[in-house]
Amino acid sequence: LKRCRLGLLGLGTVGTGLLRLLDRGGEGLCERTGARIEFVRALVRDTGKPRAVEASKLTLEPADIVESSDVDMVVEVMGGIEPARSLILRALAAGKPVVTANKAVLAAHGAEILAASQAAGKPVGFEASVCGGIPLLRAIATGLVAEEVEELVGILNGTSNFVLTRMYQDGLDLGAAVGMAQERGLAEADPTLDLDGSDAAHKLVILAEVAFHTAARFDQIEREGIAGITPTDVKVADEFGYVIKPVAVARKLPEGLDLRVHPALVPFTHALGPVSDEYNAVLVRGHATGETLFYGRGAGSLPTAAAVLSDIVELVRHPDWRIPWDPAKSRPVVRAPGKSRYYLRLPVLDRPGLIGKAGTILGEHDISITHAEARLAEGGEGTGNLMVLTHAAEEEAVERALGEIVGSAILAGDPLSLRILE
Amino acid sequence: LKRCRLGLLGLGTVGTGLLRLLDRGGEGLCERTGARIEFVRALVRDTGKPRAVEASKLTLEPADIVESSDVDMVVEVMGGIEPARSLILRALAAGKPVVTANKAVLAAHGAEILAASQAAGKPVGFEASVCGGIPLLRAIATGLVAEEVEELVGILNGTSNFVLTRMYQDGLDLGAAVGMAQERGLAEADPTLDLDGSDAAHKLVILAEVAFHTAARFDQIEREGIAGITPTDVKVADEFGYVIKPVAVARKLPEGLDLRVHPALVPFTHALGPVSDEYNAVLVRGHATGETLFYGRGAGSLPTAAAVLSDIVELVRHPDWRIPWDPAKSRPVVRAPGKSRYYLRLPVLDRPGLIGKAGTILGEHDISITHAEARLAEGGEGTGNLMVLTHAAEEEAVERALGEIVGSAILAGDPLSLRILE
Numbered sequence: 038l039k040r041c042r043l044g045l046l047g048l049g050t051v052g053t054g055l056l057r058l059l060d061r062g063g064e065g066l067c068e069r070t071g072a073r074i075e076f077v078r079a080l081v082r083d084t085g086k087p088r089a090v091e092a093s094k095l096t097l098e099p100a101d102i103v104e105s106s107d108v109d110m111v112v113e114v115m116g117g118i119e120p121a122r123s124l125i126l127r128a129l130a131a132g133k134p135v136v137t138a139n140k141a142v143l144a145a146h147g148a149e150i151l152a153a154s155q156a157a158g159k160p161v162g163f164e165a166s167v168c169g170g171i172p173l174l175r176a177i178a179t180g181l182v183a184e185e186v187e188e189l190v191g192i193l194n195g196t197s198n199f200v201l202t203r204m205y206q207d208g209l210d211l212g213a214a215v216g217m218a219q220e221r222g223l224a225e226a227d228p229t230l231d232l233d234g235s236d237a238a239h240k241l242v243i244l245a246e247v248a249f250h251t252a253a254r255f256d257q258i259e260r261e262g263i264a265g266i267t268p269t270d271v272k273v274a275d276e277f278g279y280v281i282k283p284v285a286v287a288r289k290l291p292e293g294l295d296l297r298v299h300p301a302l303v304p305f306t307h308a309l310g311p312v313s314d315e316y317n318a319v320l321v322r323g324h325a326t327g328e329t330l331f332y333g334r335g336a337g338s339l340p341t342a343a344a345v346l347s348d349i350v351e352l353v354r355h356p357d358w359r360i361p362w363d364p365a366k367s368r369p370v371v372r373a374p375g376k377s378r379y380y381l382r383l384p385v386l387d388r389p390g391l392i393g394k395a396g397t398i399l400g401e402h403d404i405s406i407t408h409a410e411a412r413l414a415e416g417g418e419g420t421g422n423l424m425v426l427t428h429a430a431e432e433e434a435v436e437r438a439l440g441e442i443v444g445s446a447i448l449a450g451d452p453l454s455l456r457i458l459e
Numbered sequence: 460l461k462r463c464r465l466g467l468l469g470l471g472t473v474g475t476g477l478l479r480l481l482d483r484g485g486e487g488l489c490e491r492t493g494a495r496i497e498f499v500r501a502l503v504r505d506t507g508k509p510r511a512v513e514a515s516k517l518t519l520e521p522a523d524i525v526e527s528s529d530v531d532m533v534v535e536v537m538g539g540i541e542p543a544r545s546l547i548l549r550a551l552a553a554g555k556p557v558v559t560a561n562k563a564v565l566a567a568h569g570a571e572i573l574a575a576s577q578a579a580g581k582p583v584g585f586e587a588s589v590c591g592g593i594p595l596l597r598a599i600a601t602g603l604v605a606e607e608v609e610e611l612v613g614i615l616n617g618t619s620n621f622v623l624t625r626m627y628q629d630g631l632d633l634g635a636a637v638g639m640a641q642e643r644g645l646a647e648a649d650p651t652l653d654l655d656g657s658d659a660a661h662k663l664v665i666l667a668e669v670a671f672h673t674a675a676r677f678d679q680i681e682r683e684g685i686a687g688i689t690p691t692d693v694k695v696a697d698e699f700g701y702v703i704k705p706v707a708v709a710r711k712l713p714e715g716l717d718l719r720v721h722p723a724l725v726p727f728t729h730a731l732g733p734v735s736d737e738y739n740a741v742l743v744r745g746h747a748t749g750e751t752l753f754y755g756r757g758a759g760s761l762p763t764a765a766a767v768l769s770d771i772v773e774l775v776r777h778p779d780w781r782i783p784w785d786p787a788k789s790r791p792v793v794r795a796p797g798k799s800r801y802y803l804r805l806p807v808l809d810r811p812g813l814i815g816k817a818g819t820i821l822g823e824h825d826i827s828i829t830h831a832e833a834r835l836a837e838g839g840e841g842t843g844n845l846m847v848l849t850h851a852a853e854e855e856a857v858e859r860a861l862g863e864i865v866g867s868a869i870l871a872g873d874p875l876s877l878r879i880l881e
Contacts, residue, residue: 170747332750
C-alpha cells in the first residue's frame with residue numbers, strides 16, 4: 038500500500054471536512070485507492086482555538102508544511118491570494134504535489150502556478166476550485182477529452198443563486214434574501230464577491246481554461262452582478278415563463294474566448310431552469326456529445342472536501358496526472374457580436390406617451406419590441422416601471438438605446454437590462 | 460509521443476463514430492493526450508459492403524485484431540454476448556488492453572472479464588457501456604471516490620424515455636410512439652430489450668457495481684417494462700403534477716443491494732422531471748456531496764464513440780488505470796421492504812359501488828387512498844378506469860390487494876400499478 042502524508046495549509050471549513058472524510062473513509066478508502074492517506078499537520082493562525090484536532094498536529098510555521106520531510110503532499114485550503122500563492126510555489130519548489138481548492142489564487146496566478154508545477158515536475162490538482170462537489174473539471178478534461186467544447190453555460194455561484202431563488206419562491210427583496218443566505222452560512226458578512234459576479238468569474242476563468250485548453254484572464258471578463266434586480270423583475274419574468282438565474286457563459290470563437298457573467302432570464306424548460314437554491318450546474322455543449330449537464334453542490338464543507346480528496350487520490354495513484362491546460366497558449370477575451378433577446382425595465386414617471394417615446398428610441402436603434410407594458414408602483418405616487426421584451430438585438434445597440442433613454446429625462450431611476458437565454 | 464494502434468472488433472455505428480472523432484481530433488487530440496492514436500484494422504462480417512474505410516483495413520479474421528502484433532489496444536464495438544465475450548478474453552490473454560461499449564456482455568460476464576483483466580495485468584475500459592456520452596462511470600469512480608454512494612436513481616434507457624416523452628408531449632399511444640422511435644433510429648426493429656427494462660437493467664448492474672464496489676447479478680433485478688402504460692395514465696399523472704419516466708433505482712442496504720427497473724410517476728420538480736426524449740440522466744446520492752446529477756446523450760454514434768475514446772486516452776496515459784470494481788465481493792440483490800406511494804389504474808365495468816369495493820379491499824391491506832376517481836372510456840360502452848392514488852404503502856401489500864381485486868371479478872382488464880418517486 039502506498040502511503041501519502043498530508044500537510045494542510047488552513048484548517049477551516051474545507052480542511053475540517055477533509056479530516057472527517059478521511060476518518061470515515063477508513064479501510065474502504067484505502068482499498069479503493071490503493072493508498073493509506075494520513076493527516077500529518079495543519080498550518081493555522083491560532084493554535085489556541087478549540088478544535089477536534091490535537092494541538093501537536095497544529096503549527097504556526099508554514100515551513101512545517103511546505104518544506105517538511107514528513108509531508109508527501111500539500112493541501113491548500115486557506116483561500117485568498119496571499120500567502121496561498123507563495124506557499125503553493127514553495128511546496129512545488131520543495132518537490133511536493135499540491136491540491137488546492139482556491140479559485141481566487143488560480144484565477145489570478147494560475148499561469149504562474151502551472152508553470153512552477155511543470156518546472157518542478159509535480160502536479161497541482163484543483164478540482165475543488167470550481168463547483169465544489171461536482172466532479173466537473175475531471176469530467177471535462179478526461180471524460181470529454183475527445184470533445185471539442187463549443188460553449189459552457191453554468192450557474193457557478195451558489196450564493197447568488199440562493200438569493201434569486203428566495204426572491205422567486207418567497208417573494209423576498211434582495212436585501213432580505215441576502216440576509217437569509219447569511220443566516221444559513223451561504224454568504225459572507227461582506228457578500229460583494231458573490232453578488233457582483235467576481236466569484237463566478239474566478240471559476241469561469243478556470244473552467245474555460247480547462248475546457249478550451251488555453252489561458253484566460255479574470256480582469257477581461259465582463260461581469261454584471263445581481264444587485265439591481267427587484268421582486269418586480271422576478272415576478273414579471275415568471276409571468277413570461279422565465280426564472281432569473283446568475284449565469285456564466287463561455288464561448289469559443291475564432292477570434293478568442295467570449296466570457297461573461299451576468300444574470301439572465303432562463304426559460305422554465307431550459308436545463309438550468311430547475312437549478313435552485315445554492316446548487317450549481319454547468320451545461321457543456323460540444324460537437325460529439327451534444328449537451329451534457331453536471332449538477333450538484335458547489336460549496337460546503339463535505340462536498341468541497343470530497344473534491345479535494347478525489348484529487349489527492351488521483352495524484353497518489355497517478356503522480357504524472359495533469360489536467361491538460363497550457364498557460365502558454367493564451368487566447369484573448371473578446372466580446373462576441375452576437376444578438377440576444379432582452380428584458381428591459383425602465384423606472385418612469387407615470388406620464389402619457391412614455392411607451393411611445395421609449396419605443397421610438399429603441400426602434401431607432403433597430404431594436405424590435407415584442408411586448409411593452411407600464412405598471413404603476415403600489416403607493417408610488419405616479420411612478421412605475423415600463424417593462425419591455427425585445428426581439429434579438431445587438432448588445433451595443435441596447436446599450437446605446439438605453440443611454441439615449443437615460444438622456445431623454447423620462448426616467449425616475451436606473452434602467453435594468455437582462456439578456457434572455459434561449 | 461506514445462503511439463497506440465487500435466484494432467476494432469466491429470465497425471458499425473460506434474466504430475464509425477470513433478474513426479470520425481480520430482480524424483477530426485487530429486493534432487489537438489495528440490497534444491492533449493500525449494499520444495498518437497491510430498486506427499489499424501477492423502473486424503467486420505462483410506468486407507464487400509461499401510464503407511468509408513479502405514478494404515485493406517478490414518478483416519474477417521478475429522486473430523488479425525485480438526492477436527496481431529501491430530495492434531496495441533482492442534476496441535470491442537460489435538455488441539452482443541458472443542463472440543464479443545470470447546474475443547475480449549482472447550485479447551486480454553494476448554496482453555492487450557481492451558475498451559468496450561458492450562453493456563450486455565459486461566452485465567452477463569463482467570466478473571469473468573474483470574478476472575481475466577486482472578490475471579493478464581491489462582485494463583478494461585467500459586465508460587461507453589453505460590449512458591454513452593455522459594462521463595458517468597469515471598465521475599463516480601474517481602470524482603466521487605471519497606463518496607459513500609447511498610442511492611442512484613436514473614433514466615438509463617433512451618428509447619423508452621423517448622417513447623414516454625412522445626406519449627406525454629404529442630398524446631400518442633405507445634405503439635405510435637414506438638413507431639416514431641424506430642423511424643428516428645432510436646429503437647430496433649424488435650424493441651423488446653428497450654421497452655421491457657432489460658437494457659436499463661444491464662446498465663444498472665454495471666453502474667451499481669462501480670458505485671457500490673461490488674458485484675451484482677442481472678437476472679436478480681426486478682424489471683417492469685413500459686408496455687402497459689396508456690395515454691390515460693400519462694394524462695392523469697400530468698393532472699396530478701407528475702410525468703411518467705422509465706427509472707432505474709439502486710440502493711445500498713445492510714443486507715444487500717436493492718436494484719430495480721420500472722416506470723414511475725416523477726414530480727415535475729424532481730431533478731429527473733425535465734429529462735426528456737432520448738436523454739439519459741443519473742442522480743447520485745451520497746453522504747458527502749449530497750445530490751449530484753449527470754445528464755446527457757446516452758446513445759448515438761458520436762456520444763458513445765466519445766466515451767470509447769476517453770477510455771482509450773485514459774488507458775494510454777495510465778496503463779494501470781482501473782475502475783475499482785471487485786467482482787469477488789458479491790452482494791445479494793434484495794428487495795427492500797420500503798414503502799412507496801402508488802398510482803393504480805383499474806380497468807372496470809361501469810357499475811355502482813366500484814370505488815367502495817376496491818377501496819375496501821385496499822383498506823384491508825392497510826393501503827390508504829388519497830384520491831379515487833372513475834373515468835368512463837369515450838365510447839367505451841360502460842367500461843372505464845378507476846384511478847387511485849395511495850399514501851405510502853408496502854409493495855407486497857399492493858401486490859396482494861391487486862391480486863384480490865383481480866379475483867373479485869370487478870375488472871374488465873389488467874390493472875396497472877406505478878410507484879410515485881418522491
